[in-house]
Amino acid sequence: MAEIGKMEQHIVLDNHYTIVNSSTLAQDLTKLNINKKHRLITLDIKDLYVNIPITETIDIARTQLLIYNDPEITTKICRLLETILQQNYFIFQEQIYQPDKGKVMGSPISDTIAEIFLQHLEHIHIRLLIFSKQILFYAHYVDNILIIYDTQSTNQDNLTQYTNSMHTNS
Numbered sequence: 114m115a116e117i118g119k120m121e122q123h124i125v126l127d128n129h130y131t132i133v134n135s136s137t138l139a140q141d142l143t144k145l146n147i148n149k150k151h152r153l154i155t156l157d158i159k160d161l162y163v164n165i166p167i168t169e170t171i172d173i174a175r176t177q178l179l180i181y182n183d184p185e186i187t188t189k190i191c192r193l194l195e196t197i198l199q200q201n202y203f204i205f206q207e208q209i210y211q212p213d214k215g216k217v218m219g220s221p222i223s224d225t226i227a228e229i230f231l232q233h234l235e236h237i238h239i240r241l242l243i244f245s246k247q248i249l250f251y252a253h254y255v256d257n258i259l260i261i262y263d264t265q266s267t268n269q270d271n272l273t274q275y276t277n278s279m280h281t282n283s
Contacts, residue, residue, distance in 0.1 A: 132254035158256035164282040
């Protein structure tokens with residue numbers, strides 16, 4: 114029986130680079146020390162939902178879940194995720210479709226799965242660019258990315274090439 118009053122934290126998404134709303138973005142941008150050597154670019158993640166590697170994302174979730182949960186709870190949650198993610202279909206013009214890979218847009222869990230996967234990539238790849246001072250600012254909102262970079266350290270082509278190579282589904 115579950116202990117009454119015990120609050121479990123199953124998974125934590127830090128949302129460090131996630132744009133919450135336009136007001137917060139504006140506040141974050143006004144705090145930056147931007148000068149003539151900085152440039153802004155925006156990128157769009159092409160076909161985000163259908164390119165999410167489901168098995169890999171469940172493995173990422175499993176690793177995150179194990180931080181706050183015992184292995185039994187983690188296994189149960191991952192099995193539920195697998196079951197839910199297998200229910201991958203949509204209706205268009207009265208036809209039922211089931212994509213070969215990824216998740217369909219509009220599924221209640223698609224945003225969360227995408228966020229788990231993107232935050233993992235950002236933790237591995239984007240932090241390096243920030244620590245190396247190649248980029249001053251990075252944020253994403255769903256599949257749109259905003260980057261302010263230092264032209265003395267990198268350029269738009271290098272950043273685009275780097276972000277496109279962060280994962281094999283790019």
